[in-house]
Amino acid sequence: MRTKIVAGNWKMNKTLSEAQALTTQVLGLCSAEVSAPVKVILCVPYPYLPVLTPQVKHSKVDIGAQNCSEHDAGAYTGEVSAAMLKSMNVPYVILGHSERRQYFHETGKLLAAKVDRALAHQLIPIFCCGESLDIREKGTHESLVRQQVEEALFHLSAEVISKIVVAYEPVWAIGTGKTATTQQAQDMHAVIRKQLVGKYGDAVAQAIPILYGGSVKPDNAKELFSCPDVDGGLVGGASLKARDFVDIVKCA
Ligand code: 13P
Numbered sequence: 001m002r003t004k005i006v007a008g009n010w011k012m013n014k015t016l017s018e019a020q021a022l023t024t025q026v027l028g029l030c031s032a033e034v035s036a037p038v039k040v041i042l043c044v045p046y047p048y049l050p051v052l053t054p055q056v057k058h059s060k061v062d063i064g065a066q067n068c069s070e071h072d073a074g075a076y077t078g079e080v081s082a083a084m085l086k087s088m089n090v091p092y093v094i095l096g097h098s099e100r101r102q103y104f105h106e107t108g109k110l111l112a113a114k115v116d117r118a119l120a121h122q123l124i125p126i127f128c129c130g131e132s133l134d135i136r137e138k139g140t141h142e143s144l145v146r147q148q149v150e151e152a153l154f155h156l157s158a159e160v161i162s163k164i165v166v167a168y169e170p171v172w173a174i175g176t177g178k179t180a181t182t183q184q185a186q187d188m189h190a191v192i193r194k195q196l197v198g199k200y201g202d203a204v205a206q207a208i209p210i211l212y213g214g215s216v217k218p219d220n221a222k223e224l225f226s227c228p229d230v231d232g233g234l235v236g237g238a239s240l241k242a243r244d245f246v247d248i249v250k251c252a
Contacts, residue, residue, distance in 0.1 A: 002206075002207065002208075002209050002231045003037055003038070003039055003209070003231075004036070004037075004038045004039070004209075004225065004231055004232040004252035005038070005039045005040075005041065005165060005209050005211055005231060005232040005233075005252070006038060006039070006040055006041070006232045006233050006235065006245075006248055006249045006252050007040075007041035007042075007043055007064065007092070007094075007126060007165075007167075007211065007232075007233070007234050007235065008026075008041070008042050008043060008235050008236075008239025008240075008245055009043045009066065009094060009097070009213075009234055009235065009236050009239060010042065010043060010044050010045065010066075010239060010240060011066070011099070011236060012045060013045075013240055014044075014045070014048075014240070016047070016048060016051065019044060019045075019048045019051070019052065020051065020052070020055065022240070022242055023042065023052050023055050023056065023061075024055070025242030025243075026040075026042065026061060026242045026245060026246060027055075027056065027059050027061060028242075029242055029243070029246040030059070030060050030061060030246055030249065031059065031060065033246060033250060034060065034246065034249055034250060036250075036252065038232070038249055038252040039060075039062065039232075040060055040061045040062070040249055041061070041062045041063070041064045041092050041126075042056070042061060042062075042063055042064065042239070043063075043064035043065065043066050043092065043093075043094050043126070044063060044064070044065075044066075045066070046065060046066075046080050049063060049065060049085070049088050049090050050088050053088055053089050053090060062091050062092060063090055063091070063092070064090065064091065064092030064093055064094060064126065065080070065085050065090050065092070065093045065094070065123075066093070066094045066097070067080070067093065067094065067095065067097075067100060067114075068080055068081060068082045068085055068093050068095070068114060068117060068118055068123070069081045069082070069114070069117065070110055070113035070114045070117055071117070072117060072120075081117065082114075082117040082118045082120065082121040082123050083121050085121070085123055086121040086122060086123060090123065091123065091124055092123065092124050092125075092126055092165075093118050093123045093124070093125055093126065094125075094126045094128060094167075094234075095111055095114050095115055095118060095125045095126065095127050095128070095152075096111045096114075096127050096128045096129065096148070096152060097128045097169070098128060098130055098132075098169060098171045098174060099174075102171075107151075108147070108148060108150075108151025108152050109151065111127070111151070111152040112151060112152045112153070112155060115127065115152055115153065115156070115164070119156075119160060119163065119164075124163055124164060124165060125164050125165070126164075126165045126166075126167055126211070126234065127149075127152060127153060127164055127165070127166050127167065128166075128167045128168075128169050128213070128234070129145050129148040129149055129152075129166065129167070129168055129169070129192075130145065130148075130168055130169040130170045130171055130174075130213075130214070131144045131145060131170055131171060131172075132171040132172065133171065133172035136170065136172060141170075141188070142188070142191050145168065145188060145191065145192065146191065146192075146195050149166070149192060149195060149196075150195075154199055158200045158201065158204045161196075161200060161204065161208065162204055162207055162208065164208065165208070165209045165210075165211065166192060166208060166209070166210045166211070167210070167211040167212070167213050167234040168185070168188050168189060168192060168210060168211070168212055168213070169212070169213035169214050169234060170184075170188075170214050171214075172214075173213075173214025173215050174213070174214050174215070174236065175215070175236060175237060176214075176215060177215050178214075178215060179214060179215040179216070179217075179220050179224070180212070180214060180224075182223050182224055182226070182227050185212045185224055185227055185230055186227035186228065186229055186230060189210045189212070189227065189229035189230050190229050192210055192229075193205055193206075193208075193210065193229050196208055209231040209232065210229060210230065210231055211230070211231060211232045211233055211234045212224050212225075212227075212230050212232075212233050212234070213233060213234030213235065213236070215237075216233040216234075216235045216238060216248060217238050217244065217248070218238070218244050218247035218248055218251070221233060221247075221248040221251035221252075222251040225251050225252050232252050233248060233252075235248055
């Protein structure tokens with residue numbers, strides 16, 4: 001049995017005081033209302049990491065970053081390395097989010113390097129993949145997602161890939177209020193699982209969590225999380241409200 005994971009991706013939202021208040025509310029609601037063994041992660045903007053990491057200590061909640069550099073150190077103004085994240089005791093990092101692929105031109109080759117840097121510093125990558133609307137309409141979504149997974153992850157050994165979390169996020173469902181149907185989510189998660197079985201064997205593939213992301217809300221989370229290959233969610237907009245986020249956590 002894979003443990004369910006619900007990760008919030010705050011993206012570029014909240015001031016410092018708002019971030020602290022939201023974290024306090026999430027911690028309070030989680031400790032009062034969540035008894036299931038679900039892993040809860042808040043992926044927050046870089047500047048808040050050293051503030052929020054101690055705030056969640058001794059709680060059920062972990063902190064994650066939303067990106068890291070493909071380099072270890074050096075003259076890369078504005079960048080943040082995996083070693084820096086590790087030095088702040090940050091356990092998770094989102095890599096390959098579609099917004100970074102689209103706006104910052106992140107490619108499969110670059111993401112393979114970022115995955116390597118994260119793993120070299122014992123960070124757990126939450127690796128995102130997913131197709132845009134035009135690809136879905138062309139019917140080539142399965143091969144595109146398989147290609148994204150292969151390019152960024154298939155250089156890893158079976159032992160190393162067992163450490164990562166995959167998130168399938170169809171771009172057409174992100175921030176649009178348009179969720180994939182349970183059938184669409186399960187079908188793509190099964191495609192990814194099958195691809196992992198083909199490369200790494202059944203035991204490794206069955207242990208890798210695959211999260212769904214794209215307009216996950218309290219009223220659709222239960223159904224999505226009940227799919228056999230959906231192991232929880234990566235939540236954007238709804239993670240900015242403690243009540244909604246924890247209601248989603250309770251569906252896992
Ligand atoms: P929304 O939940 O706002 O659609 O965002 C999903 C997402 O991009 C999480 O990484």
